[in-house]
Amino acid sequence: MPNEKPFVTVFTPNYNREHLISETIESILNQSYTNFEYIIVDDGSTDNSWDIIQEYAQQDNRIKAFRNKKNLKIVKTRNKGFKLSSPKATYFAIIDSDDVAISKRLEIQVKFLEKNPKYGLVGSNKYIIDENSQIIGYRNYPLSDKEIRKTITIYNPIAQSSVLMRKKVINMIGYYDQKWKFCQDYDYWLRVGRFWKMKNIKTPLIKYRISKNQVKSKSIKDTIIYTYKIQEKAIHKYGYPDSLLNKVYRVFLRVILIYPKIVYILYRIRFSKFPF
Known part of the structure; x- marks a missing residue:
């Protein structure tokens, strides 16, 4: 596409994904939409991730590689990606270092936001x-x-790795809230929704990876705790409506916190349908 098309920042945070990061990077470099910069921030990996990232950066000048001097954890690293985005960027896309983008992802999402100025972000x-x-x-x-x-x-209805948002949104809303160790994206979408419309594309635009060691009973319990707290904040601070279904669901969350192992088993059986 010609360079007069809107400029996009694509951002990937990485930590110890030497066996997966190449597939992620190549899925972005092979996008049908080409007017973008690709910012990759390595969060002090102890494997060979940084060497792999640097090698790609030497081959394609759209890649801008950065490395944290120490491990800052995911929320601070994501916020660093916001800060590093070029001032000329109109849009900001997210893709995590173990996920894969479909080749027309950026093309489809940019086209949607260009045609729909009231929408602040689009996922899939x-x-x-x-x-x-x-x-x-x-x-x-x-x-x-x-x-x-x-x-x-009730649950997070937007996949973080699928999101393309306007830079105007980031300028208005700010960055991720660093107090949320988990579910910081969920809180962010709730903040965006106070001012902008949101959309998911029916066609899957990403491949989201599940590994054997990724889903743990403890992490699910932590996710539920943060989900509950964020929902309470959305209703009582942001003014989202509190329906009977919402109230019942939050009671359900409190109950399953007592038995997180059950949730873990359900997640392993049908994780693709689980709402968290």
């Missing part, structure tokens, strides 16, 4: 892949702004 449905990049599942999300708002105080 996603494929679920295993450690060998084989598709093993599929995750549907609510598509329209109306559908997203019906569910956003």
Whole structure:
């Protein structure tokens, strides 16, 4: 595409993903939409990730590689990506270092936001892949702004790795809240939704990877705790409506916190349909 097309920042945070980062990088470099910079921030990896990232950066000048001197953890690293985005960028895309973008992802999402100025961000449905990049599942999300708002105080209806947002949104909303160790993206979408419409594309635009060691009972319990706290904040601080269904669901969250092992088993059986 010609350079008069809107400029996009694509951002990937990385930590110890030497066996996966190449596939992620190549999925971005092979996008049909080419007017972008690709910022990769390595969070002090102890494996060979940084060497791999540097090698790609030497081959393609769209890649801008940065490395944290020490491990800052994911939220600070994500916020660093916001800060490093070029001032000329109109849009900001996210892709995590174990996920894969479909080749027309940026093209489809930029086209949507260009045609719909009231929308602050656009995500998509996603494929679920295993450690060998084989598709093993599929995750549907609510598509329209109306559908997203019906569910956003019940569960996170937007896949972070699928998001393309306006830089105007970041300038207005700010960065991720660093107090949220988990679910910081969920809080961010709730903040965005106060001022902008949101959309998910029906066609899956990313492949989201699930590894054998990724899902742990403890991490699910922590996710539930943060989900509950963020929902309470959305209702009592941001003014989102508190329906009977929302209240019942939050009671459900409190109950399953007592038995997180059950949630872990359910997640392993049908993770592609699980709402967290």
